[in-house]
Amino acid sequence: MAHLSDETLMAYADGQLDAGTRKEVETALAADPELRKRLEKFVATGAPLAALFDKPMKEPVPADLLRYVLEETKARNAPSSSSEQGQTGFGDVLDAFIDLFTRTPRWATLMAYSIFPIVIIAASAFWYFYRGDNGMQDLIALHQGQIFARGPLKRALETAPSGEAVTLGHGDTAYTIETVLTFRNRRQSFCRQYDVSGQAGNYAGVACRSDNGEWRLEIHLAVAPPSKPGDRIRPAGQTGSAVEDAVNNVIEGDAMGQEDEKALIRNSWCP
Amino acid sequence: MTDDIRRRIVEFLPRLRRFAYALTGDLDRGDDLVQETCARALSRLDQLQPGTRLDSWMFRIAQTQWFDRIRAQKVRNEIFDMDLTQNIAGDDGRRVTESRLTLSKVSEGISQLSADQQVLLALIVVDGRSYKEAADILDIPIGTVMSRLARARLSLFQFMEDDAPDTSTKKARSRRGPSK
Numbered sequence: 001m002a003h004l005s006d007e008t009l010m011a012y013a014d015g016q017l018d019a020g021t022r023k024e025v026e027t028a029l030a031a032d033p034e035l036r037k038r039l040e041k042f043v044a045t046g047a048p049l050a051a052l053f054d055k056p057m058k059e060p061v062p063a064d065l066l067r068y069v070l071e072e073t074k075a076r077n078a079p080s081s082s083s084e085q086g087q088t089g090f091g092d093v094l095d096a097f098i099d100l101f102t103r104t105p106r107w108a109t110l111m112a113y114s115i116f117p118i119v120i121i122a123a124s125a126f127w128y129f130y131r132g133d134n135g136m137q138d139l140i141a142l143h144q145g146q147i148f149a150r151g152p153l154k155r156a157l158e159t160a161p162s163g164e165a166v167t168l169g170h171g172d173t174a175y176t177i178e179t180v181l182t183f184r185n186r187r188q189s190f191c192r193q194y195d196v197s198g199q200a201g202n203y204a205g206v207a208c209r210s211d212n213g214e215w216r217l218e219i220h221l222a223v224a225p226p227s228k229p230g231d232r233i234r235p236a237g238q239t240g241s242a243v244e245d246a247v248n249n250v251i252e253g254d255a256m257g258q259e260d261e262k263a264l265i266r267n268s269w270c271p
Numbered sequence: 272m273t274d275d276i277r278r279r280i281v282e283f284l285p286r287l288r289r290f291a292y293a294l295t296g297d298l299d300r301g302d303d304l305v306q307e308t309c310a311r312a313l314s315r316l317d318q319l320q321p322g323t324r325l326d327s328w329m330f331r332i333a334q335t336q337w338f339d340r341i342r343a344q345k346v347r348n349e350i351f352d353m354d355l356t357q358n359i360a361g362d363d364g365r366r367v368t369e370s371r372l373t374l375s376k377v378s379e380g381i382s383q384l385s386a387d388q389q390v391l392l393a394l395i396v397v398d399g400r401s402y403k404e405a406a407d408i409l410d411i412p413i414g415t416v417m418s419r420l421a422r423a424r425l426s427l428f429q430f431m432e433d434d435a436p437d438t439s440t441k442k443a444r445s446r447r448g449p450s451k
Contacts, residue, residue, distance in 0.1 A: 006425065007417040007418060007421050010420065010421045010424065011402070014402075016401060041424065041425055041428040042421075042424055044431075045396065045424035045428050046396055046424075047396075049293075049377060049397065049427075050396055050397045050399065052373065052374050053292045053293040053374075053397050055292065056285050056288035056289040056292055056298070056301075057285050057286070061281070061284045061285060065284065065288075065305060065309075066281060066284070068306055069277055069280050069284065069309050070277050070278070072309075185275075186274075186275045187275055187279075
């Protein structure tokens with residue numbers, strides 16, 4: 001190879017060369033210390049540079065920016081009046097969603113949600129969870145400001161038909177998970193409402209599946225435990241919960257029928 | 272429908288913030304840029320062509336916002352926080368100061384580049400796009416992308432080399448014994 005341009009060296013440093021050219025460059029580099037010095041300039045101004053600005057990727061989005069994007073120019077339901085009736089408006093569900101990304105749960109608003117006292121999990125403070133119980137870390141993972149299902153919860157979302165409670169894991173890390181229903185949201189993604197109970201507590205939520213097979217938690221709330229073991233996690237007839245309102249706000253069409261859902265699960269969620 | 276787009280925008284807010292952080296060198300100013308970008312994007316949703324990647328479209332808007340800002344602010348140093356470099360901490364604080372200095376040094380270096388170069392650096396090095404993706408977003412030839420980016424990085428490297436950190440100079444001085 002005659003003279004290696006800066007652009008070629010840079011492309012090599014950035015991993016943007018095809019395999020053939022890459023080999024040629026490596027051969028030339030091995031033989032020429034001057035070339036290696038030139039390469040170093042691009043290596044130094046590559047990945048290390050990116051790392052310096054990494055902070056936004058590792059912290060939650062500031063609440064006011066989040067609120068701006070989600071709510072700007074929108075009229076919000078008045079939370080107080082709808083809470084008094086025991087029903088939740090979109091504004092309250094939105095608060096719940098926002099609280100997933102911020103540290104401070106707003107207790108007063110949350111207590112008004114439903115007949116059971118509800119605690120919102122702050123996604124950023126994953127630690128907020130760890131302070132008390134360590135259980136939930138088995139089920140959820142935080143990545144780039146989003147919560148994803150993993151472990152027993154992911155498996156259940158991926159494979160368990162709705163309406164059948166599944167117990168996964170053993171001993172202290174056992175979880176009973178019941179997927180409640182499956183539906184499509186407006187983006188045509190598949191979403192599932194679920195209940196989880198385990199040593200860490202009892203939760204209800206909605207997760208949606210992305211193309212790469214990850215289930216992103218759209219909403220995830222703690223609910224009071226069932227009154228006795230063996231009770232259904234979700235007593236029949238409970239209405240007006242924040243989770244059900246969340247479903248109603250994002251569902252497109254009806255919940256999926258049993259046969260369609262079974263077929264979808266068999267087919268690894270390819271429609 | 273708009274709700275849905277807003278939720279999708281939320282998904283890549285961290286990346287947008289990182290991009291803006293690299294451009295401005297400051298988290299708060301970066302977030303201002305992100306908010307302006309979102310405001311503009313939300314007001315122009317009708318212009319979004321079906322099949323366009325939402326994130327690429329938004330990065331394109333961010334870049335336009337940035338260019339507008341640069342043009343409006345002739346004095347670039349205003350963006351850079353001078354207090355950071357003047358922070359002379361004691362020995363225990365030195366490590367923290369050094370790493371802050373590196374970020375501020377790099378931000379200063381970036382601020383010396385042209386707006387075109389800054390955007391390429393932020394898109395490719397920081398946001399991790401390929402040369403081709405950057406070329407598509409900015410609507411310029413890939414050859415231009417590569418030569419402009421190479422020049423930007425060489426300038427930046429030179430800037431870092433020229434300004435050796437104070438601490439190493441001090442060390443060298445103290446090590447220099449009596450001349451033979």
